[in-house]
Amino acid sequence: MKTIVCKTYEEMSACAADIIADVMKKKPACVLGLATGSTPVGTYKELIRKHRAGEIDFSAVTTVNLDEYYPISPENDQSYRYFMNVNLFDHVNVDKAKTYVPDGTAADPDEACAAYEALVSKVGPADIQVLGIGQNGHIGFNEPDSALEVATHVTGLTDSTIRANARFFASVEDVPTKALTMGIGTILSAKKIIILANGAAKAAAVAKMLEGKLDTSCPASMLNLHADVTVICDEAAMGQ
């Protein structure tokens, strides 16, 4: 894995946006694999700035997001679809019909996951996948476990993830208890991966990922199987 350690969150976000912009310039009809959460917000802001400056064009781009809560409606302001619209899609010239997020409203979530897996391989694989990392080393909603899922699947959220995400909902009871997420194999199918981490709370997970071992108690360690992964973090996240 290649690592880039930046002084500030802003520098990290600019670095990630430069790498994404480079992929977009080389291949205008590229597929971007995207993540939600607080970490990539600065990267998306920088992509919006580059778009407004005429540096990048989203008109031919397709996007595939990692995950979505289940059940949740796209109008719910905590849904990942809503997040993507507000933080990126509403501000660039992407064709929203070509932006895909797993379907949090599907009557049959297993069927929705199988359909999403098929969709990612049909439109993809992603030319670049953007990832954040959980404090427990999760990627997407692939939580630490004795066995990790390969393909897109329905998963229960761990108590720690529900508690961590409760800050965004009216109460902890309002946090959906399930999610639809790309599996480790879906994520590894991307041609290039960047994983972003900032803050001391991520330092232990980043250190474990960089040990170079495959440890299912740190799902991000599975990225060691991929030949083109760049870890972009601040000094605090690289602290351990």
Ligand code: F6R
């Ligand atoms: C979001 C996702 C999650 C987050 C992770 C870190 O689509 O897949 O794995 O990347 O929970 O979240 P933040 O960035 O909020 O610390």
